[in-house]
Amino acid sequence: MSEWLENHLPKVVLAPSFIAVLIFVYGFIGWTAWVSLTRSKLLPKYEIKGFIQYERLFDSPRWDTAINNLYIFGALFIVIAMVLGLLLAILLDQKIRVEGAIRTIYLYPMALSMIVTGTAWKWILNPGLGIESMVQGWGFANFEFDWLVNPDYAIYTIVMAAIWQSSGFVMALFLAGLRSVDGEIIKAAQVDGIPTWRIYTAIIIPSMAPIFLSAFIVLAHLAIKSFDLVIALTGGGPGYATDLPATYMYAMAFSRGDIGQAASSAMIMMLVVFAIVVPYLYSELRAKND
Amino acid sequence: MTDLSMPQTQTRTQSATGKIALRWLLYVLLGLFALYYLMPLFVMLTTSLKSLEEIRTGSLISLPREVSFDAWKTAWSGACTGIQCEGLRPYFWNSVLIAVPAVAISTLLGALNGYVVAQWRFKGANIIFSLMLFGCFIPFQVVLLPMARLLGIMGIAGTIPGLIFVHVIYGLGFTTLFFRNYYVTIPAELTKAARVDGAGFMRIFWSIFLPLSLPIIVVTVIWQFTQIWNDFLFGVSFSQAGTQPVTVALNNIVNSTTGVKEYNVDMAAAIIAGLPTLLVYVVAGKYFIRGLTAGSVKG
Numbered sequence: 171m172s173e174w175l176e177n178h179l180p181k182v183v184l185a186p187s188f189i190a191v192l193i194f195v196y197g198f199i200g201w202t203a204w205v206s207l208t209r210s211k212l213l214p215k216y217e218i219k220g221f222i223q224y225e226r227l228f229d230s231p232r233w234d235t236a237i238n239n240l241y242i243f244g245a246l247f248i249v250i251a252m253v254l255g256l257l258l259a260i261l262l263d264q265k266i267r268v269e270g271a272i273r274t275i276y277l278y279p280m281a282l283s284m285i286v287t288g289t290a291w292k293w294i295l296n297p298g299l300g301i302e303s304m305v306q307g308w309g310f311a312n313f314e315f316d317w318l319v320n321p322d323y324a325i326y327t328i329v330m331a332a333i334w335q336s337s338g339f340v341m342a343l344f345l346a347g348l349r350s351v352d353g354e355i356i357k358a359a360q361v362d363g364i365p366t367w368r369i370y371t372a373i374i375i376p377s378m379a380p381i382f383l384s385a386f387i388v389l390a391h392l393a394i395k396s397f398d399l400v401i402a403l404t405g406g407g408p409g410y411a412t413d414l415p416a417t418y419m420y421a422m423a424f425s426r427g428d429i430g431q432a433a434s435s436a437m438i439m440m441l442v443v444f445a446i447v448v449p450y451l452y453s454e455l456r457a458k459n460d
Numbered sequence: 461m462t463d464l465s466m467p468q469t470q471t472r473t474q475s476a477t478g479k480i481a482l483r484w485l486l487y488v489l490l491g492l493f494a495l496y497y498l499m500p501l502f503v504m505l506t507t508s509l510k511s512l513e514e515i516r517t518g519s520l521i522s523l524p525r526e527v528s529f530d531a532w533k534t535a536w537s538g539a540c541t542g543i544q545c546e547g548l549r550p551y552f553w554n555s556v557l558i559a560v561p562a563v564a565i566s567t568l569l570g571a572l573n574g575y576v577v578a579q580w581r582f583k584g585a586n587i588i589f590s591l592m593l594f595g596c597f598i599p600f601q602v603v604l605l606p607m608a609r610l611l612g613i614m615g616i617a618g619t620i621p622g623l624i625f626v627h628v629i630y631g632l633g634f635t636t637l638f639f640r641n642y643y644v645t646i647p648a649e650l651t652k653a654a655r656v657d658g659a660g661f662m663r664i665f666w667s668i669f670l671p672l673s674l675p676i677i678v679v680t681v682i683w684q685f686t687q688i689w690n691d692f693l694f695g696v697s698f699s700q701a702g703t704q705p706v707t708v709a710l711n712n713i714v715n716s717t718t719g720v721k722e723y724n725v726d727m728a729a730a731i732i733a734g735l736p737t738l739l740v741y742v743v744a745g746k747y748f749i750r751g752l753t754a755g756s757v758k759g
Contacts (some may be wrong), residue, residue: 176660176661179660179661179662180576180580180582180661181576181582183572183573183576183661184572184573184576184577184585184588186569187569187573187592187632187636188588188591188592190629190632191591191592191595191629191632191633192591194603194607194629194630195591195594195595195598195603196591197606198602198603198606198607199598199602199603201605201606202602202603202605202606205605214605214609258493261486261489261490261493262490264486266486266487266490272490272494274742274745275494275497275498276493276494276497277741277745277749278497278501278738278741278742279497279500280741280752281686281734281737281738281740281741281748282690282734282737282738283689283690283692283707283710283733283734283737284690284692285690285692285707285710285711285730285733286707286710286730286731286733286734287500289710289711289714289726289727289729289730290500290501290503290504290727290730291500292714293503293504293507293723293726293727294499294500294503294520296723299515299516299520299723300520301520303519303520304519304520304521307519334496334497334500338497339752342749342752342753343753346753391597394599395599395600397601397692397693398692398693398707401692401696401711402711402714405715415601416599416601416693419601419604420601420604420693420696420697423604423605423608423697424697429605432601432604432605433605435601436599436601436602436604436605437602439599439601439602440598440599440601440602443597443598443599447594447597448594451590451593451594451597
C-alpha cells in the first residue's frame with residue numbers, strides 16, 4: 171500500500187488542483203454556456219431554448235454600445251500603449267545614468283489597483299475642480315475639458331487612465347527585448363556607419379516581433395477584461411455611454427437580475443479571449459515541446 | 461545596446477555639439493515622462509493634505525498652504541461606505557485576512573504542482589498543465605454566476621473564507637506556471653540521483669527543491685499578493701456588507717452620495733488602499749517585474 175502511494179504520489183498531489191480546475195474553470199464555463207441557451211431571468215432555468223439570449227443581446231442597444239466601446243477602447247489603448255512603451259524603452263536604452271530610478275517611476279502604476287487609478291483620474295478629470303479649472307485659472311477662461319461627463323468623450327478618459335497604468339509595463343517588456351538583441355550585429359552596423367535610426371528600424375525592431383506579439387496579447391487581454399477602471403472612473407456612465415462587455419455582464423448578473431443576458435455576454439467575452447489567446451498559447455506550448 | 465552618441469560621419473565639432481544637444485533632449489524627454497507618471501500620485505497626495513476650502517479655491521497642482529492630516533484620519537476611521545461610517549480600517553483588515561491565507565495556500569499548492577509537472581512527468585502531465593494554464597486566461601465573468609451559486613450552496617457566500625477559496629482556485633494556474641517554469645531549469649538528474657539514494661517524492665521536495673526556491677517563492681508571493689489585494693471583481697461579486705475588501709470599500713467611499721463630497725478624503729483613502737502594493741513594489745520591484753513578465757510572456 172505504501173509503495174503504491176509512493177509511486178503514485180505525484181499524481182495524488184496534482185489531482186486536487188487538477189480536479190478543482192476541471193470543475194471551477196471548465197465545469198463552470200459549461201454551466202454558463204448551458205444557461206446562456208435558456209430563458210433564465212432572476213433564477214437559472216435549465217431547459218434549453220436555443221440562441222434566444224444571444225438574439226436579445228445583439229438586439230440590445232446597450233450591448234451595442236459596449237461592443238463599440240470595446241473597439242474604441244481596445245484599439246486606442248493597445249496602439250498607444252505599444253507606441254509609448256516602445257518609445258520609452260528606446261529612450262531608456264541609451265546608457266542613461268539613472269535608468270533604474272526612471273524605470274521604477276514609469277512602472278509603479280502597474281502595482282496599483284485599477285480602483286485607485288480610477289479614483290485618482292476621476293479627480294484629475296473632474297470638470298469643476300480638476301484640469302479644466304486649473305487651466306482656466308491660468309487665464310484661459312474659455313478652456314473646456316468635460317470629457318468625464320460627456321457621453322461622446324467619456325470613453326476616451328478610460329483610455330487615458332488605462333494607458334497611464336499599463337504603458338510602463340509595455341516599456342519593461344520592450345526594454346527586455348531591446349537588451350536581448352545580439353550586440354555584435356549592432357556593433358557591426360555601427361562600424362559600417364549606418365545611422366542609429368536605421369539600426370532601430372531595420373535591425374532591432376524587426377527582431378523583436380515576438381515581443382510585439384506578447385505585448386499585444388497582454389494588452390488585448392487587459393482590454394477585454396477591463397472592469398474595475400470603468401467602475402471607478404465613470405461607473406459605466408454617463409447613462410451607459412462607457413459600458414464595456416465586462417460592466418454589461420456585471421450589471422445584468424447583479425443589478426438587473428437577468429442571468430440569461432449575463433451568461434450570454436460572458437460567453438461572448440470568453441470567445442473573444444479564446445480567439446486571441448488560444449492560437450498564441452498553442453504555438454508557445456508547441457515551440458516548447460519541440 | 462545602441463547609443464545615439466556613436467560617432468557619425470559629420471565633422472568633429474558639429475558632432476560634439478549635436479551629441480550634447482541630443483543628450484539634453486533625451487534627458488528632458490525622460491524627465492517629462494517621469495512627471496507624467498508621477499503627476500497623479502502628486503495630485504493625490506497634495507489633495508489629501510488640503511482642506512476642502514482650499515481644494516475649492518486653489519489649483520489642482522498647487523501645494524497645500526496648510527498641511528492637514530484630517531482627511532487621512534477620516535479616510536481611515538470615519539468615512540462613509542453607504543450607511544456605515546467606519547472608514548477604510550475594517551475593510552483594510554478584511555483585505556489582509558483574505559490576502560494572507562490565499563497567498564500562502566495558492567503558493568504552496570503551486571510549488572507542489574510545479575514540482576510534479578516539471579520533475580515527475582507522467583503520461584498526460586503536459587495536457588493537465590496546459591489545461592491549468594488556460595485557466596489563467598479566461599475572463600472571470602464566465603465563472604461568476606456558477607461560483608455565486610456554489611458559494612451559496614457551500615454556505616460561505618459573502619464570507620471571507622469564501623473569498624479566500626475563490627482566490628486560491630483562480631490563482632492556481634499562475635502559481636503552478638511560475639514554479640513549473642522555475643523547476644524545469646533544474647536538471648532531472650538531481651531527482652534521479654536522489655531517488656537512487658532512496659529519497660522519496662516528498663523528501664526530495666522538502667530537502668532539495670524547496671531550499672532552492674526562494675527567488676521564485678518571492679516572485680509568486682508578490683504576484684499573488686498584488687493580484688488579490690487589487691482584486692475588485694471577486695470582491696464586489698462575492699462579499700456583503702462587512703466582508704468587503706478594501707478596493708470595494710474605496711469605490712463605495714468615492715461614490716457615496718451622502719453629504720458633502722470630500723475629495724481630500726477620497727484621495728487619502730485611495731492612497732491608503734494602494735499603499736501595501738506600492739510598498740511591495742518599492743521594496744521588491746525586481747521580483748515584481750519578473751512576475752509580471754513571467755506571468756504574461758511565458759506561455
